Amino acid sequence: MSEAPKDTSVQGATYQEQIQESARRNNTELLLQIKSELNNDQVKLAHLINDTREIITNNTPLHLACNLGNWEFIDIVLDIEGVEIDPQNRELETPLHVAVKYAIDEPEHGYFIIDNMLDAGADPRIKDKHGLRPRDYVNKGNEKLLELLESAEYAISMEPSEEMQLREFQEQEEAQDGSASGSESD
Template structure:
């Protein structure tokens, strides 16, 4: 790449994630929308492809990086993008963005924990699966500092909701509604 070209979209996305710079991310997404038209692709598909392929040198995707740095505003923008992979696994620890968010909260002082919980909340609200285990066979809830009962509760509720949600979906797909009895 020539010096006068500037940073690539991938570099801009990752920098926005590190710095919680939603404006930079939105500008980059707007540029990708323009580039998609020139490439003859649907903007949402093109943006999702670029976001899902944006990794740092050790295999962290953009959601991993945003969660690692507690970049709430950037996470909010990223999670609004259609087709973004929310449960991507990193190469090193096989962590999901939710694992990284828990590690971020653990890195805060005890007084700051509650301000970090919103990072976990936004990922759970977006549908991140708290049941996924990493390389050490740990779920995000198992990484929580034992003194942080509130975060443990948030993750347990998220896990229960996802498990119960799976059961409801399976019941809904069983066929016709109505009485469970064979007699009509």
Template sequence: MADEDGASPRELILEACRRNNNSLLEETLADLAKLAKKAGKKEKEHVAETLNKATDGMGNGCLHVAATYGAYDVLDVLLDQEGVEIDNIDRMEHDTPLHKAVRYVNTLDKSDWESAGHPIVDILLDAGCDPRIRNKAKLKPVELVDPRNTVLRAELQKAEYALNVGGDVVADDDDGPTGSGSDSE
């Protein structure tokens, strides 16, 4: 499926993530569901598969792109999709969407951290993103936080503590972090 300009579903999804364009995303998801139905596929599985495979040239998935641009509304829709992988690792830095969200917060003026930045991290944590996953540089998201942003640092530490107390285990190997979750709402 492509729109009248020839854009693929992947391109439309990534563009929606870059621009925080909820209507474009929802239209694309509806089109994917219709296409799946016509092809006799399960709609939710087809949508999740398309979202999970939608990456840009740098290996960033749709959640990475949305987090990078602070696209809260789009993240809200994406995270509501059954089967979407929430702890994908990008190709370049081995960042998860949570790493990208912290990097996004760091780009904001200090006065915008809590109003514009923290909600991006919050929605990812609420969806179940694992704050213990390390990137290529062996850094967890909390280790990327601007040292002056004590509120965000505390929030990530609290989320990490909650997972550790709960007995969840995150694996690391010599090649870098592993970890893949899916939102099963």
């Protein structure tokens, strides 16, 4: 019995497959090639990264790179305007959760990645489906990382909420309107 002829024609991988491969292998050359092919369009690139998900895990390219400690990929992605820094996978983990788990085996490199993600706006207060925040996954002996995450949580808690900012803005507007109408009657 003869085998059917194999299809030797090569079809190119989709951008989604390429971006996942780039994240897994820390292949910044491929990432920059995709960026170039999309004419450095930040919106298209952000959509590609945000909308690309693994089927079973629902991991984004950022999750994949954080899981492997692929800093060069992460660094480029964090600079792309519009990329979601806190997408959640099937376990409701953010890339920050995944990076903290990576830090268990690679504490120094993991700390570096986590510090940069926090600087880029990652929210350490988000809980996964087990009700755990990233700091709940910190290795027992890693006080430095625990302090970093706790101080980031504290800093966020000290920021005024959007509701408070809106209220302050409205009060300022009303005060300006009141002083403007008061000066008109003079």
